[in-house]
Amino acid sequence: MSSAVKRISRQVLCHLKKTYKPSDFKPTFIYRNIWGRKRYMHPKVSSRKLADMRKNAEYLGMDPKEMGLPPKKEKKPPRTKPPKGAKHERNAPERKAKIQKALEEMPTVIENWRMVRS
Numbered sequence: 005m006s007s008a009v010k011r012i013s014r015q016v017l018c019h020l021k022k023t024y025k026p027s028d029f030k031p032t033f034i035y036r037n038i039w040g041r042k043r044y045m046h047p048k049v050s051s052r053k054l055a056d057m058r059k060n061a062e063y064l065g066m067d068p069k070e071m072g073l074p075p076k077k078e079k080k081p082p083r084t085k086p087p088k089g090a091k092h093e094r095n096a097p098e099r100k101a102k103i104q105k106a107l108e109e110m111p112t113v114i115e116n117w118r119m120v121r122s
Contacts, residue, residue, distance in 0.1 A: 012060055019053075020061055024072035029054055 028048040035042050049057070054073065061068045069075070088094075 010060075010063055012064070016056075016060055019057060020064070020066065020071065022071070024049065026072070026074060028072075029074055 031047050032045045033042065034045050037043065057071075058068050058073055058076075061071060061073070
């Protein structure tokens with residue numbers, strides 16, 4: 005088996021030789037319209053191009069941090085939210101506790117009822 009050789013164009017190599025500022029990878033908020041409209045301007049280097057530059061730099065053995073590329077964002081773990089379930093299932097523990105409490109108080113309730121009745 006032969007390993008695949010990645011071809012990198014001159015244009016891409018030129019981009020890899022440049023050093024970038026952190027602001028080149030972030031959108032900028034500009035208030036520059038005659039009607040007073042505010043706009044977000046796209047970053048100079050898109051996320052897709054940034055990812056390609058990082059991959060090519062790693063392939064060529066260059067350090068992306070030296071070029072001024074921002075570090076990779078850590079992936080957040082998926083959110084663990086319990087399923088909603090049916091209402092009677094959600095309220096079951098409260099209902100059972102209420103019934104248990106009523107059963108424990110039942111002898112005194114019956115005694116009071118007998119006293120009132122007689």
